[in-house]
Amino acid sequence: MLFYTLSITILLWACANAQFGDFKQNFGYVNVREGAHMFYWLFYTTASVTEYTERPLIVWLQGGPGGSSTGVGNFEILGPLDLSLQERNYTWIKNFNVLFVDNPVGTGFSYVEDNKYLTKSNDEIALDFVELMKGFYESNPEFEGVELYIYGQSYGGKMAVDMGIRMREAEDTGSIKSNLRGIAMGNSWIHPVDATLTWGPLLLAAGLVDQEGYEDIQASAREAERLFNEGFFWNSTMQWAATQQVVLRRTTRVDFYNILTKMEVNLPDNLSAYEIARDSMIRDMPYTSRRQALNLNTLMNTRVKQALRIPERVIWGSQSNQVFDTLRTDFMKPVTESIEKLLNETDIILTKYNGNLDLICDTPGQILWVDRLKWPGAEGYRNAPRRPIWENDQLEGYYKSFGNFRFFWINVAGHSVPRDNPAGTNAFLRDMTSFG
Structure with a gap:
């Protein structure tokens, strides 16, 4: 202390x-x-x-x-x-x-x-x-x-x-x-429920999914809604993440932050649906800037950290995943x-x-x-x-x-x-x- x-x-x-x-x-x-x-x-x-x-x-x-x-x-x-x-x-x-x-x-x-x-x-x-x-x-x-x-x-x-x-x-x-x-x-x-339930209709209207894809997305989104309405808030968050995976599969990885672009296809294979969804929300930017994310992490933990005289033991962004996980029930x-x-x-x-x-x-x-x-x-x-x-x-x-x-x-x-x-x-x- x-x-x-x-x-x-x-x-x-x-x-x-x-x-x-x-x-x-x-x-x-x-x-x-x-x-x-x-x-x-x-x-x-x-x-x-x-x-x-x-x-x-x-x-x-x-x-x-x-x-x-x-x-x-x-x-x-x-x-x-x-x-x-x-x-x-x-x-x-x-x-x-x-x-x-x-x-x-x-x-x-x-x-x-x-x-x-x-x-x-x-x-x-x-x-x-x-x-x-x-x-x-x-x-x-x-x-x-x-x-x-x-x-x-x-x-x-x-x-x-x-x-x-x-x-x-x-x-x-x-x-x-x-x-x-x-x-x-x-x-x-x-x-969040309103947002998740409208992914399918927006993608269908934009021509990014067909009727079958739309119905697949909506079925997953409605399950997230059901879980939320029944008070299973943690489970609803996990189902929201699963719905993201349905969208990515049905659209061939549309970028959730700009529907005119695609996310990178070389995501690590060992990430779960929840981890991908969590990391994208923490990143809060298009997947196409993944290389920039690495550059930002380096910049913040070297030149910025040194210039601002941040305590050595404080690592920029090191607790971000825990922040998201702790708020999963409130999400x-x-x-x-x-x-x-x-x-x-x-x-x-x-x-x-x-x-x-x-x-x-x-x-x-x-x-x-x-x-x-x-x-x-x-x-x-x-x-x-x-x-x-x-x-x-x-x-x-x-x-x-x-x-x-x-x-x-x-x-x-x-x-x-x-x-x-x-x-x-x-x-x-x-x-x-x-x-x-």
Whole structure:
């Protein structure tokens, strides 16, 4: 225990003198619970402002659970440098201060001293996040009161919903001085059963399976639904993984993150259906970047780790599988009731955006749960016009909004919209923050 305490103290002290690359940044650990240490990495905006705090603070959460925001989200999606360490021309730090968080504990550079400290539910994850943000504001008090937005991709969107509830509760009691204004759910794992049940219809409509393939997929998906409805949540997760295998077999390995591409065919033969499904969710990126995954792992555990002075015993991503496994029972549970709570009891803006080429968190599955939401603006949203998104004379998608809820359909984008369609991304960033 003494080793970890000393390591964290040294790291926090070193933050002022260490960084990776030329962009102004801040990073550190927060001990969110006994035996649980969460890592954050802040990049200050490069916008032409007098003070950084003139621009909002955006928290980016990767999916999985177990996907690293400081690794995948930063280097592969929207950080200042790409995986080749070249400057990214559409990085979000051009307009915002961006806080990458390795969440839940055990993800990326975040770690637990024993697996018993891993989180078992979405609410436990949310409570840890509140503690993380308390520690962040303590170290960076200039951001207190600055507009805060949480953007979560895939499982990150699911986590963000309950984080919103717990953050607002903490704000109301005065235990944290944040200013949470919005939550964005990008291709998010909000209602897993809805998503799984719509894989077959989407693939059939796209011509990627025939009727026999469709029926095979649906039979497996309905079994996952049955298990969930009967309360066998762990078994439902395993059946979800089995359904993925049916899809891969029937489509000759369509990429779950972009239906226009194929996943690599040289997966290890000794992986189970569950392991393949788990690894794809943790990776939270197309299978075609498997070589990039190896490069990212090397980058994070060598140059980044050394530059940020991460304690030697902390290995980036080493506990990711355990993170996913520990949440297996919670994995298939929806968070739609939490979304309704936010819509009914707060003024927080909720944005749902989806790349229309995604399969794992497909747009048809998102529409199902959105249309069932119970909130005062439900009828107004249903009757609201669906408007086009034009960026630089290109049709990048459509949006629909009412009150504090929005839905953005983004064209030419799969699971990771900010990477696939930066122009379309600007539309929902501006809508929520007025910047972008």
